[in-house]
Amino acid sequence: MGAISGNLLFIAFFLYLGATITFTVSITGKKWRNKQGEINGNRWGLIGYILSILGSAFSIGYFITRWAYSGHAPVSNMFEYMTFLGIAIGIAFVIIYAIYRSNYLGLFTMPIVMLIIAYASMFPGEVAPLIPALQSNWLKIHVITTALGQGILSIGFVAGLIYLIRTLDFTKSNKQTAALELIMYSIISLVGFILVGSIFNAMNYEATFAYVNENDVDAEMIYNLPALVGPNEGQLLTEGKMEPLFDAPAIILANDLNTVIWSLLSGIVIYWLLRLVLRKRIGGAIQPIVKGVSPQAIDEVSYRAIAIGFPVFALGGLVFAMIWAQIAWTRFWGWDPKEVWALVTFLFYAAYLHLRLSKGWHGEKSAWLCVIGFAIIMFNLVFVNLVIAGLHSYA
Numbered sequence: 001m002g003a004i005s006g007n008l009l010f011i012a013f014f015l016y017l018g019a020t021i022t023f024t025v026s027i028t029g030k031k032w033r034n035k036q037g038e039i040n041g042n043r044w045g046l047i048g049y050i051l052s053i054l055g056s057a058f059s060i061g062y063f064i065t066r067w068a069y070s071g072h073a074p075v076s077n078m079f080e081y082m083t084f085l086g087i088a089i090g091i092a093f094v095i096i097y098a099i100y101r102s103n104y105l106g107l108f109t110m111p112i113v114m115l116i117i118a119y120a121s122m123f124p125g126e127v128a129p130l131i132p133a134l135q136s137n138w139l140k141i142h143v144i145t146t147a148l149g150q151g152i153l154s155i156g157f158v159a160g161l162i163y164l165i166r167t168l169d170f171t172k173s174n175k176q177t178a179a180l181e182l183i184m185y186s187i188i189s190l191v192g193f194i195l196v197g198s199i200f201n202a203m204n205y206e207a208t209f210a211y212v213n214e215n216d217v218d219a220e221m222i223y224n225l226p227a228l229v230g231p232n233e234g235q236l237l238t239e240g241k242m243e244p245l246f247d248a249p250a251i252i253l254a255n256d257l258n259t260v261i262w263s264l265l266s267g268i269v270i271y272w273l274l275r276l277v278l279r280k281r282i283g284g285a286i287q288p289i290v291k292g293v294s295p296q297a298i299d300e301v302s303y304r305a306i307a308i309g310f311p312v313f314a315l316g317g318l319v320f321a322m323i324w325a326q327i328a329w330t331r332f333w334g335w336d337p338k339e340v341w342a343l344v345t346f347l348f349y350a351a352y353l354h355l356r357l358s359k360g361w362h363g364e365k366s367a368w369l370c371v372i373g374f375a376i377i378m379f380n381l382v383f384v385n386l387v388i389a390g391l392h393s394y395a
Helices: 002-028 041-070 078-100 103-120 138-167 175-202 254-278 282-290 295-329 337-358 363-387
Strands: 207-212 218-223
Touching: 002 041, 002 078, 002 103, 041 078, 041 103, 078 103, 078 138, 078 295, 078 363, 103 138, 103 175, 103 295, 138 175, 138 282, 138 295, 138 363, 175 254, 175 282, 175 363, 218 254, 254 282, 295 337, 295 363, 337 363
Parallel strands: none
Antiparallel strands: 207 218
C-alpha cells in the first residue's frame, strides 16, 4: 500500500507537469495553430484543465492509500503536510478555474503545486507511528481544514502575482520592482533547496553532532547538508565532514536553520545566473507572457479566492486548533510560535478583506496584500515550523 501511494503521487506530479505544458501552449504556442493561423488556446486550456483534474484525482488517491497504510491522516510531518498543501492548491485551482476559465492562472499555479510537492519530497517520507500528542481525531479535523484554507488562499497569491507582473513597469528601478524581484528570488530559493538537497541525498551525505538541547539535555542531531551552522554546544561525531562556522542557540533547531541558509545561498546563485542569461529582471522577462491578462479580471480572481479561503483557514487554523489545544494541553491559547503566526495570518487576511471592502483597496494595493499574505503563510510553514523550537516542532 505504501508503494501504491508513492506511485500515485508520482503520477500526479507528472500530470501537473503535463498541465503546465498545455497551459503554456494555450498562451504562447506557435506550432499548434488552426487553419486560420490562430492558437486554439481554449482547446489547449481545456486539455490542461483535464490534466489538472486528473492530477488532483491521483493525488487524492495518494492521500487515501497512505492514510489506509499508516492508519492516520497523512498530515503529521513536514513531508505529509507540505505534500497535502500542494494537493490542496491543486484542488482549489480546479474549483476556481471552473468559474473563471483563466489559462494564465493554470500556467502559474501548476508549477507552484509541483514545486511544493518537490519541496516536500526533500523531507523524510517514511510512515511513522503518531506521537501521543497527535493521536486524536482533531489531527485530521484541524490540520486538513487548515491546509485546505491555505491552499485556497494560495490561489489569491498566484492571481496577485500575475497582476503585479502584468502591470508593473520593469524598465524603472523602484520599490515595487525590487519587492517583486525579492518574491521571485524566494521562489527560486525553493528550487535551490530542492537541487542542493537532491545532490547531497544522492551522495548519501550525513553528519552527526552531539549537542545540548533546549531542555539542557545531551542529545544527537543529524545533518543531511554540510554544516554552516552547528547545534548548541555541538561536537561533530562523524569524521571527515565539514565543521560548522558557528553554533546556534538552544532554542533554534540548528539542522533546519542550516537547511534554510543553504536554500537562501543556492537561491542567490541561481537568481543571478538567470539574471545574467536573461539580461533583465525575472519579472520583466515573464511580463510578455502575461500581456493578454485582464488586470481587472485577475484582480477579481485574487479577491474571490481569499474571500473563500479566509473562513476555511480561520475555522481550521484558529477555531479547531484552540479546541484541540484545550483537549491536549488544557488551555485554548499558549503563545506558542506556531499559534502566534497562525493568529498573525488570520489578522492579516482579515485586514485585507476590510481594506478591500471598506477602503476600496483594489488593483495593485490588493495584489501586494495577496503576495504578502502568502509570504506570511510560507514563513510560518518553513521558518517557524523548522527553525524555532516549540510545541509544534514535531511537524
